[in-house]
Amino acid sequence: MPVRLLLGDARRLDGVADDSVAFALTSPPYPMIPQWDAQFRAFGARDYAGMHDVLADAWRSIYRVLLPGGLLAVNIGDALRRVDGVFRLWPNHATILERCVAIGFTPLPYLLWKKPTNKPNAFLGSGFLPPNAYVTLDCEYVLLFRKGPLRAFARHDPARAASAYSRAERDRWFTQVWDDIRGTRQGGPRSRTGAFPSELADRLLRMFSVRGDTVLDPFCGTGTTLWSAARLGRRAVGVEVDPVVYRRALRTGRALGIPVRRP
Numbered sequence: 001m002p003v004r005l006l007l008g009d010a011r012r013l014d015g016v017a018d019d020s021v022a023f024a025l026t027s028p029p030y031p032m033i034p035q036w037d038a039q040f041r042a043f044g045a046r047d048y049a050g051m052h053d054v055l056a057d058a059w060r061s062i063y064r065v066l067l068p069g070g071l072l073a074v075n076i077g078d079a080l081r082r083v084d085g086v087f088r089l090w091p092n093h094a095t096i097l098e099r100c101v102a103i104g105f106t107p108l109p110y111l112l113w114k115k116p117t118n119k120p121n122a123f124l125g126s127g128f129l130p131p132n133a134y135v136t137l138d139c140e141y142v143l144l145f146r147k148g149p150l151r152a153f154a155r156h157d158p159a160r161a162a163s164a165y166s167r168a169e170r171d172r173w174f175t176q177v178w179d180d181i182r183g184t185r186q187g188g189p190r191s192r193t194g195a196f197p198s199e200l201a202d203r204l205l206r207m208f209s210v211r212g213d214t215v216l217d218p219f220c221g222t223g224t225t226l227w228s229a230a231r232l233g234r235r236a237v238g239v240e241v242d243p244v245v246y247r248r249a250l251r252t253g254r255a256l257g258i259p260v261r262r263p
C-alpha cells in the first residue's frame with residue numbers, strides 16, 4: 001500500500017482532507033521532557049500549559065480529518081521536572097485527555113504500556129528510608145479517542161472480515177496493561193528520535209483499523225506507523241515538521257521497498 005509523506009505541521013495538517021482518515025496513531029513530542037524543549041520553544045511555548053496548547057492545535061486538526069467513527073491513539077508518557085524549586089509530576093496523559101474531550105472527542109478505555117526493564121531497581125530517592133522516595137515512571141500510556149458515534153460497516157464487509165484477529169490475540173491485546181513489548185533500545189540511533197517499536201504500531205493498527213483504511217501519523221518521525229500500515233494493507237499519510245527527520249523517513253521508506261509519494 002502506498003505511503004504519503006508530507007513535510008508540514010501537525011497543527012494544520014494541510015493536504016489532509018476533512019473526514020478522510022479512519023485511524024490516527026501517533027506519539028507527539030512529550031511536554032516537560034528535555035529532548036523536546038527546543039521544539040516547543042520554537043513553537044512559542046514557554047511552560048507546561050503552552051506546550052499543551054501546541055499539541056491541542058494538532059488534536060483539533062486530527063478531529064477535522066477523522067471520518068465519523070474514526071479513532072485516535074496517542075502514545076504519551078508523563079514527565080518529572082523541577083520548576084520554581086518544586087520537583088513534581090507533569091501528568092501529560094491527563095492533560096491530553098482533558099484537552100481532547102474539550103475538543104469533542106469521546107474518550108475510550110486506555111492502555112498502559114509497561115516497558116520491560118533491565119533495571120528493576122531504577123529508583124529516585126534516598127536509600128531505604130521512608131517517606132521521601134519517588135515511584136518509578138515505568139509505564140507510558142496509549143490514550144484512545146473516537147470522533148462521534150461508532151463507525152458503521154455493511155454486514156459481512158469483506159475488508160473488515162479480512163482484518164480479523166484471533167481469539168488469542170484478542171485476549172492478549174485487549175487487556176489494559178501491556179508488558180510484552182520492549183521500548184526502542186535506549187542509546188540506539190532510533191531512541192534519539194523518540195521512535196516507538198513497530199510491534200506497538202502493528203498491534204494498534206490491527207486493533208483499530210481495517211485493511212484499505214487511511215491511517216495518519218501527524219508526528220510521524222522516522223515513520224514507524226507508516227511502514228507498519230503499509231505492511232498491513234492500510235494506506236498511510238505521515239506529517240513531519242523537521243526536514244532532517246523527514247528526509248530520513250523518506251530514505252527509510254525507500255530502503256524498505258515501500259512506495260513513498262511526496263506532495
Ligand SMILES: C[S@@+](CC[C@H](N)C(=O)[O-])C[C@H]1O[C@@H](n2cnc3c(N)ncnc32)[C@H](O)[C@@H]1O
Nearest residue numbers: 009010029194195196219221222224240241242
Ligand atoms: C516522539 S517523535 C515521533 C516518533 C515516531 N513515532 C517514530 O516512531 O519515529 C515526535 C516527532 O514529531 C515531530 N514534530 C514535532 N512537532 C511537530 C509538528 N508541529 N508537526 C509535525 N511534526 C512535529 C518531531 O520532529 C518528532 O520527529
